[in-house]
Amino acid sequence: MNERTITDANTSFQMVSLLKLAKVTEEGVRFLSPHDGSPMLLTPEHSISLQNSIGSDIIMQLDDVIATTSPDHARMKEAMERSVRWLDRCMQAHKYPDRQNLFCIIQGGLDLDMRKECTAEMVARDTPGIAIGGLSGGEEKAAYCEVVKTCTDLLPEKKPRYVMGVGYPEDLVVSVALGADMFDCVWPTRTARFGNAITSRGSLNLRNAMYSEDFSAIEEGCRCTCCRPTSDGGLGITRAYIYHVTAKETAGAHLLTMHNVYYQLNLMRQAREAIVQDRYPQFVKDFFGDLYNREKDKYPVWAVDALKSVGVDLLAE
Numbered sequence: 001m002n003e004r005t006i007t008d009a010n011t012s013f014q015m016v017s018l019l020k021l022a023k024v025t026e027e028g029v030r031f032l033s034p035h036d037g038s039p040m041l042l043t044p045e046h047s048i049s050l051q052n053s054i055g056s057d058i059i060m061q062l063d064d065v066i067a068t069t070s071p072d073h074a075r076m077k078e079a080m081e082r083s084v085r086w087l088d089r090c091m092q093a094h095k096y097p098d099r100q101n102l103f104c105i106i107q108g109g110l111d112l113d114m115r116k117e118c119t120a121e122m123v124a125r126d127t128p129g130i131a132i133g134g135l136s137g138g139e140e141k142a143a144y145c146e147v148v149k150t151c152t153d154l155l156p157e158k159k160p161r162y163v164m165g166v167g168y169p170e171d172l173v174v175s176v177a178l179g180a181d182m183f184d185c186v187w188p189t190r191t192a193r194f195g196n197a198i199t200s201r202g203s204l205n206l207r208n209a210m211y212s213e214d215f216s217a218i219e220e221g222c223r224c225t226c227c228r229p230t231s232d233g234g235l236g237i238t239r240a241y242i243y244h245v246t247a248k249e250t251a252g253a254h255l256l257t258m259h260n261v262y263y264q265l266n267l268m269r270q271a272r273e274a275i276v277q278d279r280y281p282q283f284v285k286d287f288f289g290d291l292y293n294r295e296k297d298k299y300p301v302w303a304v305d306a307l308k309s310v311g312v313d314l315l316a317e
Helices: 016-021 044-054 073-093 112-124 141-152 169-177 187-193 239-246 250-276 280-291 301-308
Strands: 022-024 029-032 039-042 058-060 101-106 129-132 161-163 196-199 202-205
Touching (some): 039 044, 044 073, 073 101, 073 112, 101 112, 112 141, 129 141, 141 169, 141 301, 169 250, 169 280, 169 301, 187 196, 187 250, 196 250, 239 250, 250 280
Parallel strands (some): 058 101, 101 129, 129 161
Antiparallel strands (some): 196 202
């Protein structure tokens, strides 16, 4: 755990969910245009050129990634080694290293030796930040935690560590304890489209009829645009309102998106403050206590074990 725990916007090109439509070679990734079906090629150089044009603060290397659940060890090793070679090409193509921070991406699936090898190669290239990629692909949580801890243990102390594709609140809190700083995930917005609100007590499905006459805030005490009272002291957006609009109008999804994104950002802000104040272990205990109503027998085993590996005992009084 360190004081740098941050969130930020970055640009990159997500391919893992579209791999069935693509062919990866040493040159780059060939795929068909979703607009007209014409063949296209994305190379490391072109991906960097596009990100240079966008001008984002953080840009990502093009990497070769396959699902962690793949049984093809040889293909996993090929992807890991190619990602290192593609990083070299990305670094050479990067036009604005003075104002855009290029992050490398560690690959290697669930093979810890492969992850260690890739981490060493990436660290040697001294990029401004380092990402741990290829996770959230259906692997068990315990295996996920092992990969994150294996990588963060080998990373420089003063560079941001970005775990890609991770967004469940429990994942964020545990991963920060394991040494990660940055995250991204579609889940907060995607779950909003299905009428789900993220709260400190877990997700609430506000399409459920039980909320049809619930005129309380989405989450009491939340200061997001939706939950906080109006300037004249009136109610903000209520659970009942969300219930009545979410199945009929996109407004419900929009409102829940604002709430969910606020919740995630605020959770990371609280985590950062707890680290600065040297009370993160207690913050973790309070977080899981609220989420599971202090019923420790319901705490997920993977979280208990992962936190114990870094000296945080969830089950201790």
